[in-house]
Amino acid sequence: xxxxxxxxxxxxxxxxxxxxxxxxxxxxxxxxxxxxxxxxxxxxxxxxxxxxxxxxxxxxxxxxxxxxxxxxxxxxxxxxxxxxxxxxxxxxxxxxxxxxxxxxxxxxxxxxxxxxxxxxxxxxxxxxxxxxxxxxxxxxxxxxxxxxxxxxxxxxxxxxxxxxxxxxxxxxxxxxxxxxxxxxxxxxxxxxxxxxxxxxxxxxxxxxxxxxxxxxxxxxxxxxxxxxxxxxxxxxxxxxxxxxxxxxxxxxxxxxxxxxxxxxxxxxxxxxxxxxxxxxxxxx
Numbered sequence: 001x002x003x004x005x006x007x008x009x010x011x012x013x014x015x016x017x018x019x020x021x022x023x024x025x026x027x028x029x030x031x032x033x034x035x036x037x038x039x040x041x042x043x044x045x046x047x048x049x050x051x052x053x054x055x056x057x058x059x060x061x062x063x064x065x066x067x068x069x070x071x072x073x074x075x076x077x078x079x080x081x082x083x084x085x086x087x088x089x090x091x092x093x094x095x096x097x098x099x100x101x102x103x104x105x106x107x108x109x110x111x112x113x114x115x116x117x118x119x120x121x122x123x124x125x126x127x128x129x130x131x132x133x134x135x136x137x138x139x140x141x142x143x144x145x146x147x148x149x150x151x152x153x154x155x156x157x158x159x160x161x162x163x164x165x166x167x168x169x170x171x172x173x174x175x176x177x178x179x180x181x182x183x184x185x186x187x188x189x190x191x192x193x194x195x196x197x198x199x200x201x202x203x204x205x206x207x208x209x210x211x212x213x214x215x216x217x218x219x220x221x222x223x224x225x226x227x228x229x230x231x232x233x234x235x236x237x238x239x240x241x242x243x244x245x246x247x248x249x250x251x252x253x254x255x256x257x258x259x260x261x262x263x264x265x266x267x268x269x270x271x272x273x274x275x276x277x278x279x280x281x282x283x284x
Contacts, residue, residue, distance in 0.1 A: 008047060040071070065113075065125075068142045068160040070106075072132045079170040080104035081196065082161060085139065087123040087131055088265040089211060089222050089241065090175030090199065090257075095135065096214040097198045098173060106161050106169075107132055107139040110154060114146070121264045122225045122237075134269045135218070138165070151189050158193075171196040177207070177259055204256055208246060219270045228263035230254060241265050 002010075008030060017033035030047055040050035049069050081098055085091045085107035098105050109128045111118050116125050125141055132139035142157035144150065158169055173196045176183055187195050199207060215222060221240060228235040230252045239245065246256045254262050 065141055065143050068140055068157040070138055070140050070161065070164040071129055072136075072138045073164060074136070074138055076104045076165050076167050078104060078167060080106055080161075080165065080167050081171045081173050082106050082108050082140075082158060082169050083173040084175075085109045085128065085131075086118050086121045086175075086264075087128050087267060088121055088175075088225065089267060090177060092175075092220070092222075092267045093199055093207065093211055093214060094173055094175035094197075095137075096210070096218070099135070104167065105137050106165065107137055108142060108154070108157055108161065109139060110142045110144050110150075110157075113143045119144070120226075121266070123266050127266070130269070131267065134220075140164075155190075169193060173197070176200050177202075177257060179259070207257065208243070212243065215267075220267050221270055222265050222267055224263055225266035226264045228254070228258065235263070 011030050012032045015032070017030055040048055050065065050071060081103045083091065083095055083098060083105055085095070086109070095105070095107075107128075109118060109125065111125050111128075117123060118125070118128065128139060128141070140157050140161050142154060144153055158172070162169055171194045172186075172190060174183075174186060176186075176197045177199055178201060183195070183197060183200065211222075222242070224235060224237055224239045224241060227237055228239070228249075230248075232252075235245075249256050249258075249262075258264065
């Protein structure tokens, strides 16, 4: 007797959007049909390819996404840019630059399958999806299993983007500021793409002015997503990253843009902020 898994696989291979459940007689949507929607509907669909990311749950329930998946898909024509999106201020600055130039943009976010969070940045993929929706750009979530090959996994994500969007990736974009070794590695790792880093080498003062301007324009605020250690204090997760904090960092001898691993940031739309939204979104 065929299992539901077998029936579903056959339906997908035949290009069908639904199949009949042998036990209940109900019509069930396939994962391929759900992919066409471009987002999780929040209804706990049996074959949700988005790991039920929009289903209401209590606590920090685990989201299970097993392969690269596109969300917030919108029609595009011509070449497109893929922005490697961490959810922090540098990515946001790069996105602001791309949006000003009316580019076809898709965000690509890698995350740990164990935590559902962006490594190092400490941002949950639910927040990444909310950011993409807020900026009205598609996002490709790429799960990174332990001991996997990062280059091969990300390359699979780039291919998935091209397949779902139906356009070629011409540039891969990064919010890198000044780490030349990292930039060299990116160029060597993906020679088939143009690597675009519009922020690279620009003075901090110029970048900060652009950051405050963009934050005001898009009505977002920026907060620490990790703790930052100062000589005589620890800045907690959720601390607002603003001009006052930048000046405090500078007085403490800490890099103003946190570019040497001192800490990381999270860009939050102000319209979704609540009294508990900053501190409750992060966990170690």
